[in-house]
Amino acid sequence: MYTEEYKRKLVSAEEAVKVIKSGDIVDYGFFCGKPVVCDQALAKRTDLKDVQVYCAVTVPPVPEVAKVKGSFIYNDWQFSKVSRILQSYGLCNYVPILYHDACHLYREQIAPHRNAAIAQVAPMDKYGYFNLGPQNSESLAGMQMADTVIVEVNKNQPICLGGAEESVHISMVDYIVEAPDDQKLPDLPGIKPTEIDKAIANHLMEHIHDGCCIQLGIGGMPGAVGTAIAESDLKDLGGHTEMFVDAYVDMIEAGRMNGLAKNFDRGRVGYTFAIGSQRMYDFMNNNPYCASYPVDYTNDPRVIAGLDNFVSINNAVEVDLYSQVNGESSDTVQISGNGGMWDFVTGAQWSKNGKSFICLASTHKDKEGNLKSRIVPTFEPASITTICRQMVDYIVTEYGAVRLRAKPTWWRAEELISIAHPDFRDELIKEAQRMNIWTKTNKIG
Secondary structure (H helix, E strand, C coil): CCCCHHHHHEECHHHHHHHHHCCCEEEEEHHHCCCCHHHHHCCCCCCCEEEEEEEEECCCCCHHHHHHHCCCCEEEECCCCCHHHHHHCCCCCCCCCHHHHHHHHHHCCCCCCCCCEEECCCCEEEEEECCCCCEEEEEHHHHHHHEEEEEECCCCCCCECCCCCCCCEHHHHEEEEEEECCCCCCCCCCCCCHHHHHHHHHHHHCCCCCCEEEEECCCCHHHHHHHHHCCCCCCCCEECCCCCCHHHHHHCCCEEEEECEEECCCCCEEEECCCCCCCHHHHCCCCEEEEEEEEHCCCHHHHCCCCEEEEEEEEECCCEECHHHHHHHECCCCCCCCCCCCHHHHHHHHHCEEEEEEEEECCEEECCEEECCCEECCCCCCCCCCHHHHHHCEEEEEEEEEEECHHHHHHHHHHHHHHHHHHHHHHHHHHHHHHCCCCCCCCCC
16 A cells, blocks of 8 residues: 555655755654665765754664764764764763653754654555664654654664654654665673672662562663672562663563553553664564553653562663762763663652662773772762752662662761772762761761
């Protein structure tokens, strides 16, 4: 039925990007939806000036437009390793938002108007729909509000069932570009957990019980949590998350996560995007257990709060003795974005019997190889406070998990120092005393 329309709209990447003009604002598909052949074609448009391109969690290959600084201004809503490298050359800028608000920013025309949206999609089905693959996010909202919609059809995109807003109809599409057969999604199985990651995971396991609903982020520590759960005797766990990662495959295939105790979306893991291994993409393909939703559903704290026994697990860069959390920067360097951290920290604490955990290794090494504490007296002036102290529930390092909610400043300082690396505890106590958040009732020291 839609074959003729498909043929009419099918063009080369070079032809499709001719619609872009100097000064335009262009959305690239987020995550694994970032275009490749259209990006290459657009980067060759050296006649253009000041075209803004927006993406999120820039994955390989490196976007060609970011390399052409005179013609394009590249922006990332949620930084990745690629984004950090580009930033070091002055080629990438960060966009601070609350992620659950993304669809609203488009539909209420708060975000600057998009002249074009270009995204990778799966091949069209018999009903005229292109599945958006593992990157629902704000995709349909962005396409809905853009002047021109270009889809780059990649037969290697998994079909990710919804949910809602997981597909775009051909009637909304202006141009169709077909990617080469060998264009695959980045195979990113994640960081192998360290012994510290495993120690943190073991502390978390003490707070997870049958029927909990789990949210995980990316990195070695979430992977360690997934492995620990998969090897446990826990049952009837649920999943609801911003990011679907390989750890969910481990928990589901082990029979620990069946979703049957959830208040809604029973028997399904709701998520808004996924980045991981090819094994994970294969698992997600046409799998009704994985439910693709827009981010204004998955990350809405009110939705999260409706799931009882919610356990939110997120990573941080550093925590200060006031219990403020920096989850995204080091001095002036943007390491990551805040993403859905605020959304899930809030929603988990609104959940009946819910808990929010913010995890970090107690130390790191600087460029000179010196050991530094990640629990610090105060942040450096350029560091970002991602989560304010009033919102913090649990902080976890390899030395333990402490609950700070509703505790005064001196008590928080004591708890944080108790899970700092032993080599730094005396120094932190002295700083706490100087900061007047240490009293005679404190037990450490």
